[in-house]
Amino acid sequence: MTKLRNYDGAPGCSIEAALHIMGGKWKGVILYHLLLDGTHRFNELQRRLTGVPPRLLIKQLRDMEEDGLVVRKVYPVVPPKVEYSLSDEGRSLEPFILGLCGWGDAWLKRRGMTTAAQMRADEEAAGLKSDAPFLAEEQG
Known part of the structure; x- marks a missing residue:
């Protein structure tokens, strides 16, 4: 219980x-x-x-x-x-959690922003080192 x-x-x-x-x-x-x-x-x-x-x-x-x-x-x-x-x-909170996630993704996208996790994934896909702090500035 x-x-x-x-x-x-x-x-x-x-x-x-x-x-x-x-x-x-x-x-x-x-x-x-x-x-x-x-x-x-x-x-x-x-x-x-x-x-x-x-x-x-x-x-x-x-x-x-x-x-x-x-x-x-x-x-x-x-x-x-x-x-x-x-x-x-x-x-039972799954639809709400995923809904908030989708809303957050859209909010970030409207502002031209991304998450740290997405930046790491993009860097790995491009074959770049994920510990390079200057990448976020260069991409902007």
Whole structure:
């Protein structure tokens, strides 16, 4: 049974409840990676989410586990092995997560911008070194 977090009071509307559950800088990104890439160990997630401090990633994952969006599976081995995956409830967010992704892609495109991941993919396709910081300036 999923443990529910206590809230200060009843949400004012359903949007407030949804944003409370998914709010936070990294929760949507974590859900996106678990949706597209499947089950991840903690270090795999941390590598994908550059810039998130480990303590914050742990907190966000635990919050989502308590809210029933993420399943945490601990294996009884040494060293400890822990995997995170989406629950059925977390998977029910797929149309919204992919919709936000599509909206974000269109927003970036309208402004002539790209993501760091897309820049790396373009560099790899062109056979360039991905650690060359000047490429973004030259392409603009």
